[in-house]
Amino acid sequence: MKSSHGHVLVIGGGGTGAAIIHDLLLQGFSATLVERGELTSGTTGRHHGQLHSGARYAAGDREIARECIQEVEILRRIAPESLEMNYGLFLALTPEDLAFAPDFLDACREATIPVREIPLDQAFRMEPNVNRQARMAVLVPDGTIDAWRLPLQFFATARAGGAAIRTFTEVMEIESAAGSVTGVRVREQATGREYRIAADMVVSAAGAWAGTVAQRAGIHIPVTPAPGTMVAVKKRLNNMVISHLHPAGDGDIIVPQRGLSIVGSTQWLAEDPDSIEVPSAQIEYLVRRASEMIPAFRETPFHAAWAACRPLAGASSNVEDGRKLSRDFIAIDHGRSDNLKGFISVIGGKATVLRAMGEKTVDLVCEHFGVRRECTTAVTPLLPHRAYYNTVPAGRSA
Ligand SMILES: Cc1cc2nc3c(=O)[nH]c(=O)nc-3n(C[C@H](O)[C@H](O)[C@H](O)COP(=O)(O)OP(=O)(O)OC[C@H]3O[C@@H](n4cnc5c(N)ncnc54)[C@H](O)[C@@H]3O)c2cc1C
Structure with a gap:
């Protein structure tokens, strides 16, 4: 893995985690993603697969609707093979x-x-x-949307850029010292082996499991x-x-x-x-x-x-402090909301807006590291999903 601004560990191998790790790699971070099952085995692999133009939401919330149509246009450019x-x-x-x-x-x-x-x-x-x-x-x-191919295009591109992706690996604990995250303890599902992965920052993209994952850092978020x-x-x-x-x-x-x-x-x-x-x-x-x-x-x-x-993200007094908002999803910087530096949770959203979720979340990562940010995911075509199978995982020889 090439040297970088820092090592970021992403929890969750759904569409959100996929978009985040791709953005992190483009931004010059080294990154590892851990998923407790197979990629997309959470909500991402089970939704309808509608690519939302935003029309469904327009009367209720123009901002979400506008975000959807913008992301449809972007996905048509960067990932046409996964869309009909x-x-x-x-x-x-x-x-x-x-x-x-x-x-x-x-x-x-x-x-x-x-x-x-x-x-x-x-x-x-x-x-x-x-x-x-x-x-x-x-x-x-x-x-x-092909619910499997679209995230896989993000994973393929991230892995070609040097990302490490570990499936069937569950985060059991988020470790910290003096109020800052230091890494995670994980368990390999196949062997039961537990080990530690050091990280400068941990991003939870654990979807409906976000509350459980936050508890493993000693934090309560009302999900x-x-x-x-x-x-x-x-x-x-x-x-x-x-x-x-x-x-x-x-x-x-x-x-x-x-x-x-x-x-x-x-x-x-x-x-x-x-x-x-x-x-x-x-x-x-x-x-x-x-x-x-x-x-x-x-x-x-x-x-x-x-x-x-x-x-479903509930209201909480301290969540407000640390969140970067889209009306549809929240990215919470727990350094601000819970005094745990280097930990972010992203919750909510839609498969259609996965790239935008990645962008907002990586904005917070960059803020944390003091990195000046120009997000390029909207103009970077993704590799075909098949490339995921042909890319040599980081740290292994061909
Ligand atoms: C009924 C329904 C229909 C929908 N239909 C559409 C649609 O048609 N179009 C659309 O755009 N959106 C749709 N959505 C929304 C869309 O499915 C979600 O926004 C999206 O899939 C969420 O992706 P995610 O990566 O955030 O979560 P997930 O895909 O759930 O990923 C989270 C991952 O974290 C992993 N994980 C949890 N705990 C740990 C741990 N401790 N260690 C390691 N890994 C862990 C889980 O295994 C999971 O794979 C729908 C949602 C629902 C509920």
Whole structure:
């Protein structure tokens, strides 16, 4: 590993950890990422895979919507192989939806999302399976993400730059001395062997597990795991992302993924992200909601129902002090909020905005080290995901 501003250890091999370690390497840090399972075995490997244009969020929060459309444009440049730009259709189904439509269109335009109402017969030709009772159709630049390939492109590029990536390795403790982080103690899942990795800084990108990881540094952050259910049926009923044109709610998106159609999602609160059971009533509810948009959904053979876990960040008096905010996610500098220098947690967000999450988090890392920062991840094309398998891990010879 080349010499650098310092050694940063990243916890969590989901999309957020991937974007962070890539940014760190470009910025001249040496970095190690540890993931307790396989890469993307957390929420990243289980979401719908919608590439959000931001239209879904525009009426509720313009800032999030604007961030989504900006990141869609960036990902199209740096990682086109992991995206399908199949666009999205919002369908108004009820008089209430029609009444909401002008606000929806105005909000999208204010957020700079190119939206266009299209004639219903055109919408039905594009997507023959949608509900023919639809009263209005709006075209938006949504798309789909390959949930495995996109993070792998970040990992591949980081590893080619010298990053060390250790899977099936769990962080058991974050060690510190005199109020500063000094490293982590990890356990290899396969052997049970425990050892120490020294680090000048530790960044937790542990998603719904962020609260547990922070506890391993002796810090309390109020994160509640909030799972959401999705249901897939065994047919690609739609090629575009189909959404219900109403204020964003449960069961109002159907995303095509390979030969499947996936409806989602719901949200409830759980004690532990590792022991989540999908409530059966939610499956019936989601099928019903999907059938309102695509009537054939109900008759299509069931494939699977599963849940992925959001980290719901609660309010806390000291979290406010240390956080760098996007409305959608927070990056907390625990040096400021909890007097533990060299420890950062990043919580929340979306797969679509993973690069921006990496940027905001690495801004905090740079502030900590006093490094002048020019982030280049928005203009640096990523290696193909296949390069991950062909890159020699740092510290090993070919
Ligand atoms: C139901 C649902 C649907 C969604 N749909 C979409 C969508 O369509 N489009 C979109 O853009 N976003 C979507 N999202 C959001 C998106 O899935 C998440 O924002 C994103 O996947 C979070 O990635 P992450 O890397 O932060 O977390 P994760 O992917 O959960 O990664 C955290 C990792 O940390 C690891 N870890 C935990 N503890 C330790 C430890 N002690 N040591 C080492 N490793 C550890 C975990 O194993 C895990 O792999 C959805 C979310 C949900 C819940």
